[in-house]
Amino acid sequence: MNILVVGSGGREHAIVWKIAKSRKIKKIFCAPGNPGIAQLGECISIKSDDINALLEFAIKEKIDLTVVGPETPLTLGIVDSFEEKGLKIFGPSKNAAEIESSKAFAKKLMQEYGIPTANYKIFKNPKDAKDYIKEQNFPLVIKADGLAAGKGVVICKTEDEAKDALKLIMEKKAFGKSGDRVIVEEFLKGEEVSFLAITDGKSVVPLPPCQDHKTVFDGDKGPNTGGMGAYSPAPVITPKLKQEIMNSIMIPTVKALAKEGRPYKGILYAGLMITNDGPKVLEFNCRFGDPETQPIMMRLKNDLVDVLSAAVDGKLSKIKLNCDNRFAMCVVMSSKGYPGDYEKCKEIKGIDEAAKLKDVVVFHAGTAINDSTLVTAGGRVLGVTAMGVGVKRAINKAYAAVSRIQWDGAHYRKDIGEKAVR
Ligand code: AMP
Ligand code: GLY
Numbered sequence: 001m002n003i004l005v006v007g008s009g010g011r012e013h014a015i016v017w018k019i020a021k022s023r024k025i026k027k028i029f030c031a032p033g034n035p036g037i038a039q040l041g042e043c044i045s046i047k048s049d050d051i052n053a054l055l056e057f058a059i060k061e062k063i064d065l066t067v068v069g070p071e072t073p074l075t076l077g078i079v080d081s082f083e084e085k086g087l088k089i090f091g092p093s094k095n096a097a098e099i100e101s102s103k104a105f106a107k108k109l110m111q112e113y114g115i116p117t118a119n120y121k122i123f124k125n126p127k128d129a130k131d132y133i134k135e136q137n138f139p140l141v142i143k144a145d146g147l148a149a150g151k152g153v154v155i156c157k158t159e160d161e162a163k164d165a166l167k168l169i170m171e172k173k174a175f176g177k178s179g180d181r182v183i184v185e186e187f188l189k190g191e192e193v194s195f196l197a198i199t200d201g202k203s204v205v206p207l208p209p210c211q212d213h214k215t216v217f218d219g220d221k222g223p224n225t226g227g228m229g230a231y232s233p234a235p236v237i238t239p240k241l242k243q244e245i246m247n248s249i250m251i252p253t254v255k256a257l258a259k260e261g262r263p264y265k266g267i268l269y270a271g272l273m274i275t276n277d278g279p280k281v282l283e284f285n286c287r288f289g290d291p292e293t294q295p296i297m298m299r300l301k302n303d304l305v306d307v308l309s310a311a312v313d314g315k316l317s318k319i320k321l322n323c324d325n326r327f328a329m330c331v332v333m334s335s336k337g338y339p340g341d342y343e344k345c346k347e348i349k350g351i352d353e354a355a356k357l358k359d360v361v362v363f364h365a366g367t368a369i370n371d372s373t374l375v376t377a378g379g380r381v382l383g384v385t386a387m388g389v390g391v392k393r394a395i396n397k398a399y400a401a402v403s404r405i406q407w408d409g410a411h412y413r414k415d416i417g418e419k420a421v422r
Contacts, residue, residue, distance in 0.1 A: 001305065004058055005030045005041075006048045006078070007069025010332070010365035010383035011290035013037050014297040015067060015304070017361065022305040029061065035374060036364025051078045058087055065090065067308060071147065071287050074266075075101040090308045091266040096257055097286040099264070103183050104145045106284050113256040115249055117281040118273075120185040126170040129182055133162045139187040144169045146178025150226050151339075155187065188282070190275040191236050191419070194292045197250045197270075198307065201263040203316040204251050208299055208323050209237040210292040211419060216339060218415045225339045226380060229416030231329035231394070232295040236274055236419075245272065245279050253284070265311055294363050294385045295328035326359075327394040329417045330385040331402050335366070336409030338379035346376045346407040354401040359387040362401065376407055391420045 001024050005016050013036045019028055020040045031054060033043030046053045049072045058066055066082060068074055068091040077094035091097075098105045110117045118141070123129035133140060142165040144152030152175050154165035162184075169179035192214075196207040210232040216222040237245070249270055257264040269285035269292075288296075297304070301322040310319045335342035348367065351374070355362045363385060366378015384401045388394035395417040402412055 001064040002026055002062055003028045004063045004066040005069065006054060006066065006073055008032050008034050008048065009069065009290050010363040010380065011288050011293040012069040013363040014294045015069060016040050018297040018304040022303045024305045034364045035367050035369050049073050049076060051076055051081050055081055055085060059085065064088065065309060069288060071100050071285065074286050088312050090312050092264050092286050095262040096264040099284040100286040101147055102145055103143050104181050107183055109256055110281060113252055115252050115281060116278060118186040118188050120183050123182050123184065126166050129166050129184060130163060132184060133159060141185040141187050142166060143183040143185060144175045144179045145181035145183065148175035148178050150224060152178060188273040188275050188280055190273040193234050193237060193272045193274060194289050195245055195270045195272050196289060196292065197268050198311050199254050199265060199268055200311045200314045200316040201258060201265045204254050205316055205319065205321055206242060206246060207296050208232045209234040209242065210295060212292055213413055213416055218413050223339055227291045228332045228413045229330055230291045230295055231417045231420055232299055249279060249281060291330045291332055291383050294330040294383045298328040298361065298385055298387050299324045326387045326389055327391050328385060328387045329394045329398050330383045331398050331412050331416045332380050333382040333384060333402065333405060333410050333412045334380050335376050336411060342379050343409050344377055345370060346409060348374045348376060348407045350405040354384060354404040357397060357401050360397060360401045361385050391417055
Protein backbone atom coordinates (compact mmCIF):
# COMPACT_ATOMS: atom_id res chain seq x y z
CA MET A 1 0.00 0.00 0.00
CA ASN A 2 0.96 3.63 -0.50
CA ILE A 3 0.35 5.63 2.64
CA LEU A 4 0.25 9.39 3.16
CA VAL A 5 0.61 10.82 6.67
CA VAL A 6 -0.36 14.48 7.10
CA GLY A 7 1.55 16.58 9.66
CA SER A 8 5.08 17.34 10.83
CA GLY A 9 5.32 16.82 14.59
CA GLY A 10 6.49 14.17 17.00
CA ARG A 11 3.05 12.57 16.78
CA GLU A 12 3.40 12.15 13.03
CA HIS A 13 6.96 10.80 13.37
CA ALA A 14 5.62 8.17 15.80
CA ILE A 15 2.77 7.27 13.41
CA VAL A 16 5.16 6.98 10.44
CA TRP A 17 7.64 4.96 12.56
CA LYS A 18 4.88 2.48 13.42
CA ILE A 19 3.46 2.34 9.89
CA ALA A 20 6.98 1.69 8.53
CA LYS A 21 6.98 -1.60 10.45
CA SER A 22 3.93 -2.84 8.55
CA ARG A 23 4.39 -5.60 5.97
CA LYS A 24 1.63 -4.03 3.86
CA ILE A 25 3.67 -0.98 2.92
CA LYS A 26 4.99 -0.17 -0.52
CA LYS A 27 5.77 3.49 0.12
CA ILE A 28 5.17 6.05 2.89
CA PHE A 29 4.83 9.76 2.16
CA CYS A 30 4.52 12.50 4.74
CA ALA A 31 3.35 16.07 4.13
CA PRO A 32 5.22 18.09 5.14
CA GLY A 33 7.10 15.78 7.56
CA ASN A 34 10.39 16.54 9.31
CA PRO A 35 14.02 15.31 9.15
CA GLY A 36 13.29 12.34 11.44
CA ILE A 37 10.37 11.25 9.27
CA ALA A 38 12.56 11.70 6.15
CA GLN A 39 14.63 8.70 7.35
CA LEU A 40 11.55 6.47 7.05
CA GLY A 41 9.63 7.85 4.09
CA GLU A 42 9.47 10.59 1.51
CA CYS A 43 8.61 14.06 2.79
CA ILE A 44 6.54 16.21 0.44
CA SER A 45 6.56 19.98 0.80
CA ILE A 46 2.81 20.46 1.06
CA LYS A 47 1.46 22.18 4.17
CA SER A 48 -0.86 20.09 6.33
CA ASP A 49 -3.77 22.51 5.81
CA ASP A 50 -3.45 22.78 2.01
CA ILE A 51 -6.26 20.35 1.34
CA ASN A 52 -6.48 20.84 -2.42
CA ALA A 53 -2.77 20.19 -2.89
CA LEU A 54 -2.91 17.13 -0.61
CA LEU A 55 -5.88 15.78 -2.55
CA GLU A 56 -4.16 16.31 -5.89
CA PHE A 57 -1.04 14.56 -4.56
CA ALA A 58 -3.03 11.61 -3.18
CA ILE A 59 -4.79 11.08 -6.52
CA LYS A 60 -1.57 11.37 -8.52
CA GLU A 61 0.42 8.98 -6.29
CA LYS A 62 -2.45 6.50 -5.94
CA ILE A 63 -2.44 6.75 -2.15
CA ASP A 64 -4.33 3.80 -0.62
CA LEU A 65 -4.72 5.31 2.85
CA THR A 66 -4.21 8.81 4.26
CA VAL A 67 -3.73 9.32 8.00
CA VAL A 68 -4.24 12.82 9.39
CA GLY A 69 -2.27 13.97 12.46
CA PRO A 70 -3.29 17.54 13.34
CA GLU A 71 -6.77 18.96 14.00
CA THR A 72 -6.67 21.84 11.51
CA PRO A 73 -7.03 19.82 8.28
CA LEU A 74 -9.74 17.71 9.95
CA THR A 75 -11.72 20.74 11.02
CA LEU A 76 -11.30 22.19 7.50
CA GLY A 77 -12.90 19.07 6.03
CA ILE A 78 -9.99 17.09 4.56
CA VAL A 79 -11.86 13.83 5.19
CA ASP A 80 -14.97 15.05 3.33
CA SER A 81 -12.84 16.19 0.35
CA PHE A 82 -10.92 12.90 0.11
CA GLU A 83 -14.01 10.74 0.50
CA GLU A 84 -15.83 12.69 -2.22
CA LYS A 85 -13.08 11.51 -4.57
CA GLY A 86 -13.33 7.93 -3.31
CA LEU A 87 -10.05 8.05 -1.36
CA LYS A 88 -9.63 6.25 1.96
CA ILE A 89 -8.68 8.52 4.84
CA PHE A 90 -8.46 8.01 8.59
CA GLY A 91 -10.11 10.73 10.67
CA PRO A 92 -13.50 12.32 11.32
CA SER A 93 -15.51 14.44 8.87
CA LYS A 94 -15.66 18.21 9.33
CA ASN A 95 -19.02 17.97 11.10
CA ALA A 96 -17.82 15.26 13.48
CA ALA A 97 -14.53 17.11 14.15
CA GLU A 98 -16.60 19.92 15.63
CA ILE A 99 -16.33 17.95 18.86
CA GLU A 100 -12.88 19.62 19.07
CA SER A 101 -13.32 22.78 16.99
CA SER A 102 -16.30 24.04 18.99
CA LYS A 103 -16.21 23.61 22.73
CA ALA A 104 -19.77 24.98 22.84
CA PHE A 105 -20.93 22.17 20.54
CA ALA A 106 -19.07 19.58 22.63
CA LYS A 107 -20.54 20.89 25.90
CA LYS A 108 -24.11 20.97 24.55
CA LEU A 109 -23.74 17.43 23.21
CA MET A 110 -22.47 16.19 26.57
CA GLN A 111 -25.27 17.94 28.43
CA GLU A 112 -27.95 16.58 26.12
CA TYR A 113 -26.68 12.99 26.31
CA GLY A 114 -25.76 12.93 30.01
CA ILE A 115 -22.00 12.59 29.47
CA PRO A 116 -20.21 13.73 32.65
CA THR A 117 -18.46 17.11 32.35
CA ALA A 118 -18.02 20.33 34.35
CA ASN A 119 -21.10 22.56 34.78
CA TYR A 120 -20.95 25.48 32.39
CA LYS A 121 -22.64 28.37 30.66
CA ILE A 122 -22.01 29.72 27.15
CA PHE A 123 -21.88 33.46 26.41
CA LYS A 124 -21.87 35.50 23.22
CA ASN A 125 -21.92 38.84 24.96
CA PRO A 126 -19.02 39.93 27.26
CA LYS A 127 -21.36 41.92 29.51
CA ASP A 128 -23.56 38.91 30.23
CA ALA A 129 -20.45 36.85 30.96
CA LYS A 130 -19.13 39.52 33.37
CA ASP A 131 -22.47 39.68 35.21
CA TYR A 132 -22.51 35.90 35.53
CA ILE A 133 -19.01 35.55 36.94
CA LYS A 134 -19.87 37.98 39.76
CA GLU A 135 -22.05 35.31 41.31
CA GLN A 136 -19.63 32.41 40.88
CA ASN A 137 -17.17 30.68 43.16
CA PHE A 138 -13.47 30.70 42.28
CA PRO A 139 -11.37 29.23 40.77
CA LEU A 140 -13.40 29.35 37.58
CA VAL A 141 -12.41 28.26 34.08
CA ILE A 142 -12.90 30.45 31.00
CA LYS A 143 -12.51 28.92 27.54
CA ALA A 144 -12.61 30.32 24.04
CA ASP A 145 -15.14 28.35 21.98
CA GLY A 146 -12.91 27.61 18.99
CA LEU A 147 -9.39 26.35 18.32
CA ALA A 148 -6.66 28.35 20.04
CA ALA A 149 -3.57 26.13 19.80
CA GLY A 150 -4.05 24.97 23.40
CA LYS A 151 -3.96 28.55 24.72
CA GLY A 152 -7.66 29.38 24.86
CA VAL A 153 -8.25 28.10 28.41
CA VAL A 154 -7.70 30.31 31.45
CA ILE A 155 -7.99 29.10 35.04
CA CYS A 156 -9.07 32.19 36.99
CA LYS A 157 -8.46 32.41 40.73
CA THR A 158 -10.29 35.72 41.22
CA GLU A 159 -13.04 37.78 39.60
CA ASP A 160 -10.39 40.21 38.30
CA GLU A 161 -8.52 37.40 36.58
CA ALA A 162 -11.79 36.23 35.05
CA LYS A 163 -12.57 39.72 33.78
CA ASP A 164 -9.08 39.90 32.24
CA ALA A 165 -9.60 36.55 30.56
CA LEU A 166 -12.95 37.66 29.11
CA LYS A 167 -11.34 40.85 27.85
CA LEU A 168 -8.47 38.93 26.25
CA ILE A 169 -10.71 36.40 24.52
CA MET A 170 -13.88 38.38 23.68
CA GLU A 171 -12.73 41.98 23.33
CA LYS A 172 -9.07 41.88 22.30
CA LYS A 173 -9.87 38.75 20.23
CA ALA A 174 -6.54 37.15 21.13
CA PHE A 175 -7.72 33.99 19.33
CA GLY A 176 -9.71 35.71 16.58
CA LYS A 177 -13.17 34.30 15.83
CA SER A 178 -12.50 31.44 18.26
CA GLY A 179 -13.40 33.98 20.95
CA ASP A 180 -16.82 34.98 19.56
CA ARG A 181 -18.27 32.75 22.26
CA VAL A 182 -16.84 31.72 25.63
CA ILE A 183 -17.59 28.86 27.95
CA VAL A 184 -17.50 29.69 31.66
CA GLU A 185 -16.98 26.46 33.49
CA GLU A 186 -16.77 24.98 36.96
CA PHE A 187 -13.19 24.18 38.07
CA LEU A 188 -12.63 20.45 38.49
CA LYS A 189 -10.11 18.98 40.93
CA GLY A 190 -8.34 15.70 40.34
CA GLU A 191 -5.79 13.94 38.21
CA GLU A 192 -5.79 14.52 34.44
CA VAL A 193 -5.71 11.65 31.96
CA SER A 194 -5.65 11.42 28.18
CA PHE A 195 -8.04 8.67 27.12
CA LEU A 196 -7.87 7.85 23.41
CA ALA A 197 -10.10 5.41 21.58
CA ILE A 198 -10.26 4.39 17.96
CA THR A 199 -13.67 4.05 16.38
CA ASP A 200 -15.29 3.23 13.05
CA GLY A 201 -18.52 4.83 14.27
CA LYS A 202 -19.86 1.57 15.71
CA SER A 203 -17.09 -0.23 17.61
CA VAL A 204 -15.10 1.83 20.09
CA VAL A 205 -11.70 0.37 21.02
CA PRO A 206 -9.69 2.00 23.80
CA LEU A 207 -5.98 2.71 23.31
CA PRO A 208 -3.74 2.43 26.38
CA PRO A 209 -4.48 5.35 28.76
CA CYS A 210 -1.81 8.05 29.05
CA GLN A 211 -0.85 10.97 31.19
CA ASP A 212 0.36 14.20 29.61
CA HIS A 213 2.34 17.00 31.31
CA LYS A 214 0.88 20.27 30.11
CA THR A 215 2.93 22.94 31.82
CA VAL A 216 6.43 23.90 30.82
CA PHE A 217 8.13 23.58 34.24
CA ASP A 218 8.52 20.81 36.81
CA GLY A 219 5.82 20.39 39.43
CA ASP A 220 3.10 21.46 36.95
CA LYS A 221 4.30 25.07 37.10
CA GLY A 222 4.42 27.74 34.41
CA PRO A 223 2.29 28.28 31.31
CA ASN A 224 0.54 25.46 29.43
CA THR A 225 2.24 23.98 26.37
CA GLY A 226 1.18 21.43 23.77
CA GLY A 227 2.56 18.81 26.17
CA MET A 228 6.03 18.33 27.69
CA GLY A 229 5.95 14.58 28.14
CA ALA A 230 3.65 11.61 28.43
CA TYR A 231 3.64 8.12 29.80
CA SER A 232 1.56 5.02 29.37
CA PRO A 233 -0.02 3.12 31.06
CA ALA A 234 -1.54 5.64 33.47
CA PRO A 235 -1.76 3.72 36.76
CA VAL A 236 -4.62 6.03 37.90
CA ILE A 237 -6.80 4.24 35.31
CA THR A 238 -7.64 0.92 36.92
CA PRO A 239 -9.40 -1.72 34.76
CA LYS A 240 -12.67 -0.82 36.53
CA LEU A 241 -12.25 2.89 35.84
CA LYS A 242 -11.35 2.16 32.22
CA GLN A 243 -14.65 0.30 31.83
CA GLU A 244 -16.51 3.15 33.49
CA ILE A 245 -14.92 5.66 31.10
CA MET A 246 -15.85 3.50 28.12
CA ASN A 247 -19.45 3.05 29.32
CA SER A 248 -20.16 6.56 30.57
CA ILE A 249 -18.09 8.66 28.14
CA MET A 250 -16.51 7.10 25.04
CA ILE A 251 -19.30 4.83 23.79
CA PRO A 252 -22.12 7.32 24.59
CA THR A 253 -20.22 10.10 22.78
CA VAL A 254 -19.75 8.05 19.60
CA LYS A 255 -23.44 7.06 19.76
CA ALA A 256 -24.52 10.64 20.38
CA LEU A 257 -22.56 11.91 17.38
CA ALA A 258 -24.13 9.25 15.17
CA LYS A 259 -27.59 10.21 16.42
CA GLU A 260 -26.87 13.85 15.62
CA GLY A 261 -26.09 12.88 12.02
CA ARG A 262 -22.34 13.32 12.48
CA PRO A 263 -21.04 9.73 12.48
CA TYR A 264 -17.55 9.69 13.94
CA LYS A 265 -14.60 7.66 12.74
CA GLY A 266 -10.99 8.13 13.71
CA ILE A 267 -9.44 8.80 17.09
CA LEU A 268 -11.68 10.21 19.78
CA TYR A 269 -9.41 11.69 22.44
CA ALA A 270 -11.03 12.64 25.74
CA GLY A 271 -9.08 14.88 28.10
CA LEU A 272 -10.48 13.72 31.45
CA MET A 273 -10.32 14.84 35.05
CA ILE A 274 -10.58 11.94 37.47
CA THR A 275 -12.57 13.68 40.22
CA ASN A 276 -13.94 12.36 43.51
CA ASP A 277 -17.28 12.04 41.67
CA GLY A 278 -15.72 9.97 38.91
CA PRO A 279 -14.26 10.80 35.49
CA LYS A 280 -15.44 14.01 33.81
CA VAL A 281 -14.61 15.39 30.36
CA LEU A 282 -12.46 18.54 30.17
CA GLU A 283 -12.36 18.52 26.40
CA PHE A 284 -12.52 16.29 23.34
CA ASN A 285 -9.94 16.21 20.58
CA CYS A 286 -10.63 14.73 17.15
CA ARG A 287 -7.15 13.26 16.61
CA PHE A 288 -4.16 11.51 18.16
CA GLY A 289 -2.49 13.40 21.05
CA ASP A 290 0.99 14.82 20.91
CA PRO A 291 3.06 13.61 22.82
CA GLU A 292 0.68 10.83 23.92
CA THR A 293 1.03 9.07 20.57
CA GLN A 294 4.76 8.54 21.04
CA PRO A 295 4.46 6.14 24.04
CA ILE A 296 1.26 4.61 22.64
CA MET A 297 2.95 3.68 19.34
CA MET A 298 5.88 2.15 21.21
CA ARG A 299 3.54 -0.08 23.20
CA LEU A 300 1.15 -1.07 20.42
CA LYS A 301 1.94 -4.52 19.03
CA ASN A 302 -0.64 -4.65 16.19
CA ASP A 303 0.14 -3.71 12.63
CA LEU A 304 -1.09 -0.08 12.68
CA VAL A 305 -2.11 -0.22 9.01
CA ASP A 306 -4.48 -3.11 9.79
CA VAL A 307 -6.02 -1.17 12.67
CA LEU A 308 -6.47 2.11 10.79
CA SER A 309 -7.76 0.36 7.65
CA ALA A 310 -10.30 -1.56 9.72
CA ALA A 311 -11.54 1.71 11.22
CA VAL A 312 -11.88 3.31 7.78
CA ASP A 313 -13.68 0.23 6.38
CA GLY A 314 -16.11 -0.09 9.31
CA LYS A 315 -14.56 -3.40 10.38
CA LEU A 316 -13.05 -2.46 13.71
CA SER A 317 -15.06 -5.16 15.51
CA LYS A 318 -12.64 -7.67 13.95
CA ILE A 319 -9.59 -6.04 15.59
CA LYS A 320 -8.20 -6.84 19.01
CA LEU A 321 -5.48 -4.53 20.21
CA ASN A 322 -2.35 -5.99 21.79
CA CYS A 323 -0.04 -3.86 23.87
CA ASP A 324 3.40 -4.37 25.31
CA ASN A 325 3.08 -4.67 29.10
CA ARG A 326 6.09 -2.51 29.60
CA PHE A 327 5.90 1.15 30.57
CA ALA A 328 6.64 3.71 27.88
CA MET A 329 7.42 7.34 28.38
CA CYS A 330 8.28 10.36 26.27
CA VAL A 331 10.28 13.37 27.46
CA VAL A 332 9.83 16.39 25.22
CA MET A 333 12.92 18.54 24.68
CA SER A 334 11.98 22.10 23.78
CA SER A 335 13.59 25.34 22.65
CA LYS A 336 14.53 28.09 25.09
CA GLY A 337 11.54 30.42 25.48
CA TYR A 338 8.82 27.94 24.48
CA PRO A 339 5.77 28.24 24.80
CA GLY A 340 6.48 31.95 24.25
CA ASP A 341 8.79 33.23 21.51
CA TYR A 342 11.61 30.76 21.22
CA GLU A 343 15.08 30.44 19.76
CA LYS A 344 15.66 28.59 16.50
CA CYS A 345 18.51 27.28 14.38
CA LYS A 346 20.59 25.78 17.23
CA GLU A 347 22.70 22.79 16.22
CA ILE A 348 21.46 19.54 17.79
CA LYS A 349 24.06 16.97 18.85
CA GLY A 350 23.90 13.47 20.28
CA ILE A 351 20.70 12.01 18.77
CA ASP A 352 22.55 9.00 17.34
CA GLU A 353 24.17 8.25 20.72
CA ALA A 354 20.77 8.51 22.43
CA ALA A 355 19.03 6.35 19.84
CA LYS A 356 21.66 3.60 20.26
CA LEU A 357 20.21 2.79 23.70
CA LYS A 358 18.00 -0.27 23.62
CA ASP A 359 14.24 0.45 23.51
CA VAL A 360 14.79 4.16 22.95
CA VAL A 361 13.39 6.09 19.98
CA VAL A 362 14.03 9.78 19.43
CA PHE A 363 11.05 11.27 17.62
CA HIS A 364 11.60 14.55 15.81
CA ALA A 365 9.15 17.47 15.98
CA GLY A 366 10.57 20.97 15.36
CA THR A 367 13.85 20.07 13.62
CA ALA A 368 15.29 21.10 10.27
CA ILE A 369 18.38 20.49 8.17
CA ASN A 370 20.44 23.61 7.62
CA ASP A 371 23.56 23.14 5.43
CA SER A 372 23.52 19.41 6.25
CA THR A 373 23.42 20.16 10.00
CA LEU A 374 20.43 19.18 12.14
CA VAL A 375 19.08 22.28 13.90
CA THR A 376 16.13 23.29 16.05
CA ALA A 377 13.18 24.75 14.13
CA GLY A 378 10.22 24.68 16.51
CA GLY A 379 9.08 25.02 20.12
CA ARG A 380 8.89 21.31 20.83
CA VAL A 381 11.99 19.86 19.18
CA LEU A 382 12.32 16.18 20.11
CA GLY A 383 10.31 13.51 21.94
CA VAL A 384 12.77 11.13 23.56
CA THR A 385 10.78 7.97 24.17
CA ALA A 386 11.82 4.85 26.08
CA MET A 387 10.29 1.57 27.22
CA GLY A 388 11.14 -0.34 30.35
CA VAL A 389 9.81 -2.96 32.74
CA GLY A 390 8.11 -0.75 35.32
CA VAL A 391 7.94 3.00 35.64
CA LYS A 392 11.35 3.57 37.18
CA ARG A 393 13.30 1.76 34.52
CA ALA A 394 11.47 3.59 31.76
CA ILE A 395 12.17 6.93 33.47
CA ASN A 396 15.87 6.12 33.93
CA LYS A 397 16.23 5.02 30.34
CA ALA A 398 14.43 8.03 28.89
CA TYR A 399 16.53 10.46 30.91
CA ALA A 400 19.74 8.56 30.10
CA ALA A 401 18.89 9.15 26.44
CA VAL A 402 17.97 12.81 27.04
CA SER A 403 21.34 13.40 28.75
CA ARG A 404 23.15 12.39 25.53
CA ILE A 405 21.42 15.11 23.51
CA GLN A 406 22.44 18.75 23.59
CA TRP A 407 21.86 22.09 21.99
CA ASP A 408 22.25 25.61 23.22
CA GLY A 409 19.25 26.40 25.44
CA ALA A 410 17.65 22.93 25.38
CA HIS A 411 14.90 22.60 27.99
CA TYR A 412 13.01 19.60 29.34
CA ARG A 413 11.02 18.72 32.44
CA LYS A 414 12.86 16.50 34.90
CA ASP A 415 9.73 15.06 36.53
CA ILE A 416 8.00 13.24 33.67
CA GLY A 417 6.55 10.00 35.01
CA GLU A 418 6.88 10.90 38.69
CA LYS A 419 3.10 10.85 39.19
CA ALA A 420 3.12 7.25 38.06
CA VAL A 421 5.78 6.37 40.65
CA ARG A 422 3.65 7.95 43.37
P1 AMP B 1 -8.69 22.02 27.57
O1 AMP B 1 -8.03 22.58 26.33
O2 AMP B 1 -10.14 22.31 27.66
O3 AMP B 1 -8.34 20.60 27.86
O4 AMP B 1 -7.99 22.80 28.76
C1 AMP B 1 -6.59 22.88 28.90
C2 AMP B 1 -6.20 22.55 30.30
O5 AMP B 1 -6.87 23.40 31.22
C3 AMP B 1 -6.60 21.15 30.71
O6 AMP B 1 -5.64 20.23 30.31
C4 AMP B 1 -6.71 21.29 32.21
O7 AMP B 1 -5.43 21.20 32.80
C5 AMP B 1 -7.23 22.67 32.39
N1 AMP B 1 -8.70 22.67 32.51
C6 AMP B 1 -9.60 22.79 31.52
N2 AMP B 1 -10.86 22.75 31.99
C7 AMP B 1 -10.75 22.62 33.33
C8 AMP B 1 -11.71 22.52 34.40
N3 AMP B 1 -13.03 22.58 34.19
N4 AMP B 1 -11.23 22.37 35.65
C9 AMP B 1 -9.91 22.33 35.89
N5 AMP B 1 -8.97 22.43 34.95
C10 AMP B 1 -9.38 22.57 33.67
N1 GLY C 1 -1.06 16.59 24.39
C1 GLY C 1 -2.24 17.32 24.23
C2 GLY C 1 -2.84 17.28 22.90
O1 GLY C 1 -2.42 16.55 22.02
O2 GLY C 1 -3.81 17.99 22.70
